């Protein structure tokens with residue numbers, strides 16, 4: 001099920017046993033300690049939920065193969081430690097991420113208020129090439145709990161103000177929207193890649209199909 005591969009390219013391909021050539025996408029789960037990042041990853045990859053899970057130390061990852069809109073994808077999900085004391089153990093793994101899942105718990109106001117800090121931390125350490133276009137997805141987890149303090153509208157408003165990222169209300173416990181959220185992350189990455197491909201194509205080929213010299217050069 002899992003395959004260790006530290007990715008440095010924006011998008012990489014790998015060959016897997018079951019489905020041939022697939023696109024390898026690295027997504028990273030960030031958010032306060034205890035919001036349910038490990039539980040979401042485990043629910044999605046192993047379809048299990050543990051009501052007494054331990055805090056993550058550093059990072060862990062699991063792979064899952066899936067097909068989205070006819071494309072074979074190996075999703076490499078990196079689960080990070082949300083506690084502040086593990087910051088230096090998690091930040092080196094932000095580089096090479098294709099999508100970031102910013103996670104909070106709907107019964108924990110502080111975890112929602114910290115979303116902006118998580119986004120900043122990710123942007124600082126990931127060194128993404130095009131910050132404006134980098135795909136984020138926001139997850140409001142633990143919707144099965146009654147003591148809700150962050151409303152849907154409030155969360156959607158935050159997403160709207162922060163680059164119109166998709167928002168999913170999830171429950172790792174009840175398996176609510178977990179698959180939908182990870183598939184949305186894949187779609188966000190594929191859409192961003194298509195935009196880049198399209199921009200590259202239109203800057204190098206004129207209307208008659210002749211190649212143009214690129215305007216910029218590194």
Ligand SMILES: Nc1nc2c(ncn2[C@@H]2O[C@H](COP(=O)(O)OP(=O)(O)OP(=O)(O)O)[C@@H](O)[C@H]2O)c(=O)[nH]1
Nearest residue numbers: 033034035036037038039051056082142171172173
């Ligand atoms: N009711 C409910 N409990 C959840 C849900 N997701 C996680 N939990 C519980 O919340 C606690 C923390 O979950 P984790 O998945 O370990 O949280 P985490 O974000 O990975 O925490 P760190 O590793 O410290 O960053 C555990 O007791 C989980 O069982 C959920 O959707 N609903």
